Amino acid sequence: MSLKVRISDDMKSAMKARESDRLATIRLLMAAMKQKEVDERVELDDAAIVAVIEKMLKQRRDSVAQYQAAGRQDLADKESFEMSVLMAYMPQQLSDAEIDELVAKAVADSGASSMQEMGKVMGLLKPQLAGRADMAKVSARIKAQLAG
Incomplete structure (x- = not known):
């Protein structure tokens, strides 16, 4: 089943179950997907949908940090809930050990030895x-490996 169909089915089930917060988050995702399709005049595949979700997750991470700094835990909790709903559509996350292994391999493959060559490594890993x-965490790991 494609990711788009799964999201649409989840929206219908959230409506039937009267889960208003989850429904609102899924509608935001559907709107972002539709906007990208209209802007670029393309039908989104699963990889493009994952990119849209990644962007939304990054926005929410930033919002949570800002809300917590401002002492608005209620808003931070709302953003965290939206992140949990969006994470359900992401592929299986890699463990720290797997990421470290891929970073080490990419550094070796690219022949990078300094911070100026970090772009080569990111290009291979992205x-x-x-x-x-x-x-952002991958970038920090690459920096640590190139600096060390």
Whole structure:
């Protein structure tokens, strides 16, 4: 079953179960997907939908940090709930050990030895890790490996 169909089915089941918060989050996702389809005049495949979800998750992570800094735990909790709903549509996340292994292999394959060559390593890893790891954490691991 395609991711788009799964999201649509989940929206219907959230409506039937009267889960208003979950329904609102799924509708936000559907709207973001539709917007991307209209903007680019394409039908989104699963990889493109994962990219949309990644963007939404990043926005929510940033919002949670800002709300917590401002002392608005109620809003931070709402954003965290939306993140949990969106994470259900992401591919299986890689473990820290798997990410470290892929980073080490990419550094070796690219021949990178300094921070200036970090782009080469990211270029190799991004297609492999898209949707399966937080790229900010991957970036930090690459920096640590190149610095050490």
